[in-house]
Amino acid sequence: MKSDNNPHPEKDQPRSASRYFFYLIPLVVFILLVWLFFKGLGLDPSKVPSPLVDKPLPAFQLESLKDPGKMIGSDLLKGKVSLVNVWASWCPSCRQEHAELVQIARESGVQVIGFNWKDERAAALEMLHRFGDPYAMVFYDPNNQVGIDLGVYGAPETFIVDPNGIIRHKRIGPIDRKVWEEEMLPVIQQYGPTK
Amino acid sequence: MSTKHLLAPALLGALLAWGLVPTEAPAASLQEFTFDTPAQEQAFRELTGKLRCLVCQNESLAASGAEVAQDLRRKVYTMMKEGKDQDAIVAFLVDRYGDFVLYQPPVKPSTYLLWFGPFILVGVGGFLLLRSLRRQGTAPEPTLSPADEARIAQLLAAGDDQQDRAK
Numbered sequence: 469m470k471s472d473n474n475p476h477p478e479k480d481q482p483r484s485a486s487r488y489f490f491y492l493i494p495l496v497v498f499i500l501l502v503w504l505f506f507k508g509l510g511l512d513p514s515k516v517p518s519p520l521v522d523k524p525l526p527a528f529q530l531e532s533l534k535d536p537g538k539m540i541g542s543d544l545l546k547g548k549v550s551l552v553n554v555w556a557s558w559c560p561s562c563r564q565e566h567a568e569l570v571q572i573a574r575e576s577g578v579q580v581i582g583f584n585w586k587d588e589r590a591a592a593l594e595m596l597h598r599f600g601d602p603y604a605m606v607f608y609d610p611n612n613q614v615g616i617d618l619g620v621y622g623a624p625e626t627f628i629v630d631p632n633g634i635i636r637h638k639r640i641g642p643i644d645r646k647v648w649e650e651e652m653l654p655v656i657q658q659y660g661p662t663k
Numbered sequence: 664m665s666t667k668h669l670l671a672p673a674l675l676g677a678l679l680a681w682g683l684v685p686t687e688a689p690a691a692s693l694q695e696f697t698f699d700t701p702a703q704e705q706a707f708r709e710l711t712g713k714l715r716c717l718v719c720q721n722e723s724l725a726a727s728g729a730e731v732a733q734d735l736r737r738k739v740y741t742m743m744k745e746g747k748d749q750d751a752i753v754a755f756l757v758d759r760y761g762d763f764v765l766y767q768p769p770v771k772p773s774t775y776l777l778w779f780g781p782f783i784l785v786g787v788g789g790f791l792l793l794r795s796l797r798r799q800g801t802a803p804e805p806t807l808s809p810a811d812e813a814r815i816a817q818l819l820a821a822g823d824d825q826q827d828r829a830k
Binding site: 621 | 717718720731735758
């Protein structure tokens with residue numbers, strides 16, 4: 469306490485007030501940390517943000533799943549907003565979202581493109597036969613040739629690609645009605661008309 | 664101290680020390696990769712050890728048994744065989760999977776807080792500690808009122824008396 473050497477003793481008053489404020493800092497920091505950690509609890513670390521968002525979809529050519537031997541290219545997507553859905557018949561979450569995709573393809577007018585990943589043709593076609601086929605076309609990538617270029621690390625993953633071939637959104641995990649309406653549709657509506 | 668008392672701390676110490684020893688996770692399946700030189704193999708192990716498997720995130724690309732990790736190992740392997748250097752391979756993966764594939768986050772504006780935050784905190788803490796220590800050091804001796812002085816003198820005198828009597 470320097471109060472004795474202080475030539476202006478009247479200035480002591482606000483100083484002690486600011487001292488109380490000083491003691492509050494740890495409390496404020498603590499509350500901020502609790503808030504931060506609490507928010508962190510709600511994050512899913514398995515959802516890794518993709519660096520490809522807002523970048524062009526890499527150009528690629530793959531065999532068509534539905535027409536064996538026929539090569540199809542990513543340039544076929546241009547001109548329309550597309551939902552590019554990475555799926556496989558071995559993936560339970562893909563089956564879970566499949567009915568939703570069928571409905572989206574039927575009702576929304578968005579072109580749904582399949583990207584069959586690390587799968588076997590017969591099993592993949594069997595799944596489309598049994599549960600419906602929402603896909604305008606399906607790229608067949610059994611050996612993860614192109615999947616790496618798309619940064620795919622699991623299924624299902626779904627990209628929204630705008631009419632100019634720019635990736636606008638990436639969804640990791642299955643799509644349900646809520647995800648479609650709240651996460652996907654607003655992005656799609658920015659880039660093209662839907663029915 | 665008996666040996667019994669030393670056993671627990673020794674065990675604890677050994678366990679802690681063991682935790683500090685870097686353990687090489689067994690590479691999941693490197694059999695399919697052949698290398699011309701041991702140095703090349705070493706470089707491959709080192710690089711895949713620095714990369715994270717995105718499927719099982721606490722495993723490196725070198726250690727993970729996930730299928731995607733095997734695909735990526737194969738990709739890294741072919742790129743090395745093509746003569747690409749480490750930086751090019753890392754850049755290739757970061758372009759597709761993001762900084763998250765790196766165990767060590769790169770230093771850039773969005774990670775400044777992560778990299779320098781602890782030093783800033785230590786700096787601020789040290790500054791506050793020094794300041795409060797210095798303040799305590801320069802604090803003047805508390806002054807006593809005349810009444811206190813008189814009381815001290817009285818008590819000291821009484822103490823002297825008692826000592827005298829004890830002799």
